[in-house]
Amino acid sequence: MYHDLAGIEEAGTPARMPQIMKPALRKHAPELFETQLLANAANIGQQILGDDCITEVQHAILKLSGGPETPWHQDAAYMGGVCVFRTFTFWVPLQPATVDNGCMQFVPGSHRSGTFEHQSMNNDPRIHALELTPEEKSKVVEPVACPLPAGGATLHDAYTLHYTGPNDTEDDRRA
Numbered sequence: 001m002y003h004d005l006a007g008i009e010e011a012g013t014p015a016r017m018p019q020i021m022k023p024a025l026r027k028h029a030p031e032l033f034e035t036q037l038l039a040n041a042a043n044i045g046q047q048i049l050g051d052d053c054i055t056e057v058q059h060a061i062l063k064l065s066g067g068p069e070t071p072w073h074q075d076a077a078y079m080g081g082v083c084v085f086r087t088f089t090f091w092v093p094l095q096p097a098t099v100d101n102g103c104m105q106f107v108p109g110s111h112r113s114g115t116f117e118h119q120s121m122n123n124d125p126r127i128h129a130l131e132l133t134p135e136e137k138s139k140v141v142e143p144v145a146c147p148l149p150a151g152g153a154t155l156h157d158a159y160t161l162h163y164t165g166p167n168d169t170e171d172d173r174r175a
Helices: 030-034 036-049 075-079
Strands: 002-004 018-021 059-063 070-073 088-091 104-106 118-120 130-132 144-146 154-157 162-164
Antiparallel strands (some): 018 059, 088 154, 104 144, 118 130
């Protein structure tokens, strides 16, 4: 499924942060299942979670030049606040990820705090993206930016607070 993570998806409204959900399963890029990246992710996942670990290619995101931030959130919030299974995310940029084009940022130790309260981005229910409520944003303390080369990766728990800044460069950034 294609949707605009940060936009309202109304006719005539340009996309702000387009993404494709499950691109390998939806015939957009089935070759993703054959990559060394996915093999490495599956191997790491099995080392952490055991042999019954399931590896999926969940989404491909395009952060457009001049595009918005992805607000502070936890992936668990997209699962109703409770992960039925132990879940973590590999994030892999396809171009170098810098602070200027929106690399990942994390709050160390936040995965130990349970689920924070979230709302729709800008408190607009037409927007898919979730963000911490204003009260919860005060818990974003000492974030750590993680610039990466193309093909590098971060790994975070579904309860880890994370964010990517706006893309203030002239080039789009894919992940």
